[in-house]
Amino acid sequence: MRRRTYLSLVGSAAAAGTAGCLGVLGGDDTPTVLPEPDHEYDASALPYPAWGERVPDATVPAALGDATVSTRETETPALYTFFYSHCQTVCPVLVSTLRNIQTHAANNGYADDIALRPVTFDPERDTADRLASYGERMHVDTDADNWTFLRPAGVDRAKAVVTDDFGVTFKRTHPEDMAQYMFSHAALTVLVNADGYVERTYRSKSPDEQQLIADLETVRQA
């Protein structure tokens, strides 16, 4: 059996099992669509939001335009990742994964059913102009309603949202061969359902795009 087929079958079963229970806590019901991932640790002990937990409550301005986004006021499933645009290795892979999902959504008619929200932890350098040109270079449709670069207002606020709320650590570094500062940082992509509960946290530096698309489809169609 091919992997995607199996994954979608598992997804369907899980969707049927929780139909009508979304957002209801208590008993054995869960606020999630996807089944609990198979891991051996307690989700509540993790530093980042994990399966079944509410998305951290944060309100962050969009870098482009005047909107603000409140993480718990969501009408569609959302994907978050954390980046800075001067990053040359991990971040562009994380952002391009969301970009590839944006294109998959546009090509397959579900562009209005998702929200893609990369959050910069370098608001000093990641200005609106900088992120507009970064989006262009990454072939993102930044005009689309489903894409929002989020930019915490200042260094302290970036730490509060990205590290304190989402558990993504980052630390400035000063590589000898570079004139500018860089960051060492964790890699995380978070899938949140339309009720604001975490379905998956992907800790890979190169998230499996097919798995994200399949998980997103299950969550979207619940």
Place this chain on the structure above:
Amino acid sequence: MNRRRVLAALAGSGLTGASVWVARNGVPSPGDEDAASGGLPRTVETLDAPGSTAGTAQVPSPDAPTVVDLFATWCARCDEQLASMRAVRGDYPDVSFVSVTNERVGDTLTRGDLADWWTANGGEWTLGVDPGSGVLAAFGANALPFVAITDADGEIVATHSGVASAATLRERLDTVT
């Protein structure tokens, strides 16, 4: 793919780095066709561009040592990788060269845009697209550019994250030709 491996794949989101690829793809072994289907070779769409024709191609190429270059148009140093491949290609006439991007083609990046980038950066061999990043996953790449060299049996003999210089490519290619 057997059930245990699928369950491992489902759990894969909890793993990081190399282990996630192993969990997803299994470890291919001779005669295990199911495992191979998640790994290599993979068939990709190829584009009409210099040195490349529209159609499909297997990656790595069947029955030939292959230099597999994984790139993206946003990647600042991927053009350098093309340059070092171009520098050695003439000396290895029996080696197949193929470059593959995992960028998904759509309104913001068309096949024509990719061909333009290819032309501007001097590409002159097979150009493939890998929507879904299956080729990246099969090779275990987690940064770009990424180069793998396979022998005529399709076995990976070397991988390189970041730009592989012409000297590095020659050193590796001399072991398979």
